[in-house]
């Protein structure tokens with residue numbers, strides 16, 4: 001069978017651009033407007049997208065007040081699992097992927113929540129496992145500072161092992177529902193975990209049947225060496241932050257090698273780089289729409305975004321037309337900070353030029369349906385992508401245009417499915433249903 005492209009929508013209510021909420025097409029309150037969110041999800045499902053993904057941050061970032069009051073995600077970040085559960089009720093096929101943190105949760109809580117979403121949606125759940133990003137999140141969970149970077153990933157690794165064990169609490173064929181004897185399930189088909197590790201002590205079993213997919217699909221976006229190791233060991237959907245084709249190819253090769261080192265198959269992981277699209281029938285119309293969206297992004301917000309990704313630094317007082325100063329490494333994502341400094345150095349960009357460049361990175365394609373499809377096809381055929389995390393800068397217009405113009409072009413090229421052929425997210429992605437680790441273990445090891 002020819003290799004098929006996958007599409008995952010990175011959903012943010014008023015659009016991926018931080019100024020998107022000011023766009024006249026979107027209700028400014030889109031972030032908390034469930035009928036609006038459901039309508040977007042149904043359009044994506046109508047186009048046979050593999051999944052819709054909702055990211056998360058567990059705090060209001062420590063940004064400058066002038067930035068905070070201009071950014072909608074500060075006050076409209078609905079909790080992902082809650083939104084996805086609601087979407088499960090109004091969609092039937094699209095995968096439902098949400099972020100949850102292994103740093104600020106307990107394995108039992110998330111094993112239960114994602115197993116529940118998988119049952120509610122009949123096998124469409126996916127979990128983007130993150131280790132969280134900023135100290136402001138730590139302060140909402142009883143700590144002054146974020147756990148050290150390496151510790152966060154060790155915790156994530158153990159967290160996932162515990163969660164897999166909990167998901168395997170009941171064998172797939174445990175349930176008999178034998179009305180005559182009054183027994184619901186075989187007693188030897190339930191397994192206690194008895195986990196005692198560096199970070200967690202969890203007795204188990206989980207109080208819910210094995211998820212429909214065996215395990216909800218695991219998404220991961222580790223980019224540092226420690227993050228890549230965890231992604232290679234556990235990730236199935238790998239969200240790549242790489243902006244240039246050669247970096248995305250390097251990342252894909254490295255992740256596949258790490259997966260193999262962990263005893264997995266290269267085909268067990270699917271690479272999803274990001275792609276932000278503004279498409280229109282002509283290039284001039286697309287450029288015009290893109291300018292209208294970027295004009296809505298207040299310059300202070302654009303600079304604030306850079307301050308955020310550099311680990312909460314303050315650029316006030318620096319010459320925006322001078323070089324980007326090197327700040328001490330923060331405990332936030334190391335790889336993101338390194339990527340920013342590396343790009344600024346390589347291209348000798350001033351702070352202002354860097355911020356302008358970020359508005360239109362290689363992640364952004366502004367053009368005709370054929371130009372967008374060319375980009376997708378090039379990355380797909382170069383081995384940089386099995387699919388894309390598509391984001392829509394301003395909703396609903398840029399999403400509608402992608403569905404109406406790009407999806408038919410991808411189909412015309414034989415790259416993307418005409419309709420769903422499977423029922424679960426794993427089936428959409430061509431990922432096998434994991435066999436229970438407890439298969440054949442029996443009651444003796446409970």
Ligand SMILES: Cc1cc2nc3c(=O)[nH]c(=O)nc-3n(C[C@H](O)[C@H](O)[C@H](O)COP(=O)(O)O)c2cc1C
Nearest residue numbers: 055056099130132221222223224227239241333335
């Ligand atoms: C597409 C994508 C989505 C992400 N979503 C989240 C998120 O919702 N919450 C979060 O805390 N981090 C998120 N991250 C950050 C990653 O979890 C990770 O920290 C980052 O890619 C850097 O890797 P590192 O932690 O190994 O340095 C995302 C990254 C990417 C590329």
